[in-house]
Structures are given as structure tokens and as C-alpha cells.
Amino acid sequence: VRVLIATDVLAEGQNLQDAHIVVNYDLPWAIIRLIQRAGRVDRIGQKHDTILVYSFWPADGVERIIRLRKRLVHRLQQNQEVIGTDETFFGEEAAKRLHDLYTEKAGTLDDEGADEDIDLSSLALQVWNSATEDDQKAALALPPIVSATRALTVREEPRFAPTDDPPGVVAYLRYPDGTDTLIRVDNQGNLVSQSLSAIFRSIACPPETPALGRAENHHELVARCVKIATEEHATPGGQLGSLRSVRRKLWERLNGYRQQLKAHPNLFSSEQLQQLSAVLDLIWRYPLKNSAQEAISRQMRLGIQDIDLLDLVARRASEGTLCEMAEEESTEPSEPQIICSLGLVVSGG
Structure with a gap:
């Protein structure tokens, strides 16, 4: 049939x-x-x-x-x-x-709460393509480094505690190898989030949002973001996302399989451990491509065995369809460059 x-x-x-x-x-x-x-x-x-x-x-x-x-x-x-x-x-x-x-948009039925850290460039491109021509021209006319500030979106529902969305700073940074990252800290310089998608959504606002004056400690907080990024080597690949992200689940699943093989080796353990080390390093350093994320998530939900999951991931890695990778041009310390920053303040404060 x-x-x-x-x-x-x-x-x-x-x-x-x-x-x-x-x-x-x-x-x-x-x-x-x-x-x-x-x-x-x-x-x-x-x-x-x-x-x-x-x-x-x-x-x-x-x-x-x-x-x-x-x-x-x-x-x-x-x-x-x-x-x-x-x-x-x-x-x-x-x-x-x-x-x-x-209209068959991909991901429509996905879990809304899942925080999947996809490629930051893809997220930004979606926003750019949806902007009007006038807004695009205005963005291109901005100076090389922008330190903007806007008011936090007030959420009065009881389920949202003030600590869920604290005032502070978001810094957009770029490493020497061309990879980008976002770091968010509160007014005391404490790390709020390194989740690309979560930060990206939290700072979203329409073009007509009024700009406010910078807080006195704005640049100090930006410096704190740079320090955190430098110390933790917070490249997009070093961020596995939330506990529910496909990338984190995949890394933890394969890492558990690696520990299992080390504890109970078999005839093929040596080759499999080499494969595991290679793919785990890729997953740790680089975000998954959308196509790989969807395919791997589906197979994990269907109960794929560890050895078959390794074969799937290794095959995609060899084909270049597993991760969004930027070419590494140098081995110098990954001290990031500040592209721009956004201050988040309580309106009227």
C-alpha cells in the first residue's frame, strides 16, 4: 500500500x-x-x-x-x-x-518552554529579514559600538519574581575566531544567563522603544561581562543550554555512554571511545544545526540505542551536518571584542 x-x-x-x-x-x-x-x-x-x-x-x-x-x-x-x-x-x-x-513552519508543535540554543546568527537573521527597509537603514547608520539602554518589561503576574528579570546589562561579544556570544549580568555583576536564545528573547523590543540614559555603572558591568566570557571561554559551543535542550541531552547521553564503555570495555570500545571523544568535543564547542537538532531529538524520543545514536551523530559529523562551526584562525587567547551592549533598567529608576 x-x-x-x-x-x-x-x-x-x-x-x-x-x-x-x-x-x-x-x-x-x-x-x-x-x-x-x-x-x-x-x-x-x-x-x-x-x-x-x-x-x-x-x-x-x-x-x-x-x-x-x-x-x-x-x-x-x-x-x-x-x-x-x-x-x-x-x-x-x-x-x-x-x-x-x-503554513508548515518548522517547530510549530515544539515545546514552547524548551530553551534550544541555536545559532545566534540564524536568530538575528530572522529578525533582520522581518524588519522594514527604514528600520534596516536606521540600524546600518548606527555607530560602530552602541551602548544603549531601555526599560525592563514589567511583568505584574505573581508567578514572576523580580529576580526572574533583574536590571543590569547584556553584552554582545565576538571572539577572535569570529564566533559570537551574549552575556547578561545584574546590577551587582552577577551572571544572570549565558543562554543565547533566552537572552535574545529577553532583550527583544520594537524599534519605537524609547532609549533611556545609561546607568552610572553601565561600563563596569560590561567589563564584568567580558571578564566572565574570558574566564569561562564562553563561546557558543561552550554553552550546552538548559537542562531540556537537545544539545545538553545529547552531550550527557553520549558522555554517559562513554563512561559506560570505560567501565565495561568490549572488543570495539577503543574505536567507539575515539568517536565519542571527537563528537563530544564538537557538541561542547559548537551549536547544533537546526536539521541535526530536529533529527536527533526525534530519534531520542523514539528510544534510539546508544550505539545507534553514536553512529547517527558520527555520520553527521563526518558529513558536516552536525554543528555550526566557525573556522579557527588562531590559537591566541579567546579574549572577546565588545560589539555592543544594552542596559536594562527599571523604568523611572
Whole structure:
């Protein structure tokens, strides 16, 4: 069977791991239905690195005729008023995710809380490409080194403690080998984060955000960032990300396998240990490519064995599809250059 056409009867209780392409002809508003369908294919026994899920965005006139979305929003708002729940349905973020889902944007169904430290250049390029031509011209007209300051975004929800987003400084640094990093410290010079994606998201703001005067200790805090980066050799590769990041999980999984081989050697241990040392060094020093991150994460969720995981990672390393690597041009100490800095202050303080 090459093509199987069915209703939602296949969405539950069926094992279709021999397939790797799912085509949705309808428009289920409950995203869980799409996840269930993909789950029939993305399961133990699946040999493909990538599962393709295609969905059809309805014609523009369909919503105007049936007004399904409008009626759903109205009904949910009524439910919210009656029950008193503080949940938000079909807000701006939900609408964006729904559109991304049907336009096949990669990562739409990924865990929002996962902090995956991807290539900083890729993150910046996405922002640059989404900027208007006027904003791009204004950015290009800035002086070589910018020390800007803006107000912190105030989050009044009780679940956010003041220490979650403290005032301080973010420094954007570049090493002699061309790699970039972000370091964030608080007003006392304590390290807040070295997670590229977390810092990048925390400093995001629209172009019209007003600039404020620098704090008196701004440059001292920038110097502290440089010192931290120099002491810890905080290259993008030296940052494995959060405990849930694919990169950290992969490094810890392979490092555990290495310790296991050392404790219980076998006939092939010597060759495998050499492979492990090489790939662990790569993963520690350089961020994973998006394609590698997605493929490896999928296989780890499917329960891939340690030896097969090593083969997968080693093959990608040999093909040059594992990590985003910058060529090392010198062996001089990796003292970073300051590209720019951003002060974060409490509004009015």
C-alpha cells in the first residue's frame, strides 16, 4: 500500500510507522487531533529522521461564509465570562501558532518552554529579514559600538519574581575566531544567563522603544561581562543550554555512554571511545544545526540505542551536518571584542 486514504478512524490506536508523510485534507481546530494523526506515524519503529505533515489552508471565502472562527471565539469568551477562568483562547500567540501550523513552519508543535540554543546568527537573521527597509537603514547608520539602554518589561503576574528579570546589562561579544556570544549580568555583576536564545528573547523590543540614559555603572558591568566570557571561554559551543535542550541531552547521553564503555570495555570500545571523544568535543564547542537538532531529538524520543545514536551523530559529523562551526584562525587567547551592549533598567529608576 503506497497511499492510504481514511477518516479520523486512523487517528487513534493504529500503528503506521512504515509511513512518514501525513496529509490533512480537513481543518481540525483542535491541534491535538493533528498531533494524534502524526503520532500514528511518529512512533517506535520509524526509520525516517523527518515526518512530513501537510495541511490545507482553506480558501479565503470559507471563513467569511461559515464564520467558524468568529463563532468559536465568541463562545469561548462567553464561557470565560460565566466561569471566571483567566485562560485566554485564540489570542495573538495562538493565532500565530495556528497560522504557522498550516503554513508548515518548522517547530510549530515544539515545546514552547524548551530553551534550544541555536545559532545566534540564524536568530538575528530572522529578525533582520522581518524588519522594514527604514528600520534596516536606521540600524546600518548606527555607530560602530552602541551602548544603549531601555526599560525592563514589567511583568505584574505573581508567578514572576523580580529576580526572574533583574536590571543590569547584556553584552554582545565576538571572539577572535569570529564566533559570537551574549552575556547578561545584574546590577551587582552577577551572571544572570549565558543562554543565547533566552537572552535574545529577553532583550527583544520594537524599534519605537524609547532609549533611556545609561546607568552610572553601565561600563563596569560590561567589563564584568567580558571578564566572565574570558574566564569561562564562553563561546557558543561552550554553552550546552538548559537542562531540556537537545544539545545538553545529547552531550550527557553520549558522555554517559562513554563512561559506560570505560567501565565495561568490549572488543570495539577503543574505536567507539575515539568517536565519542571527537563528537563530544564538537557538541561542547559548537551549536547544533537546526536539521541535526530536529533529527536527533526525534530519534531520542523514539528510544534510539546508544550505539545507534553514536553512529547517527558520527555520520553527521563526518558529513558536516552536525554543528555550526566557525573556522579557527588562531590559537591566541579567546579574549572577546565588545560589539555592543544594552542596559536594562527599571523604568523611572
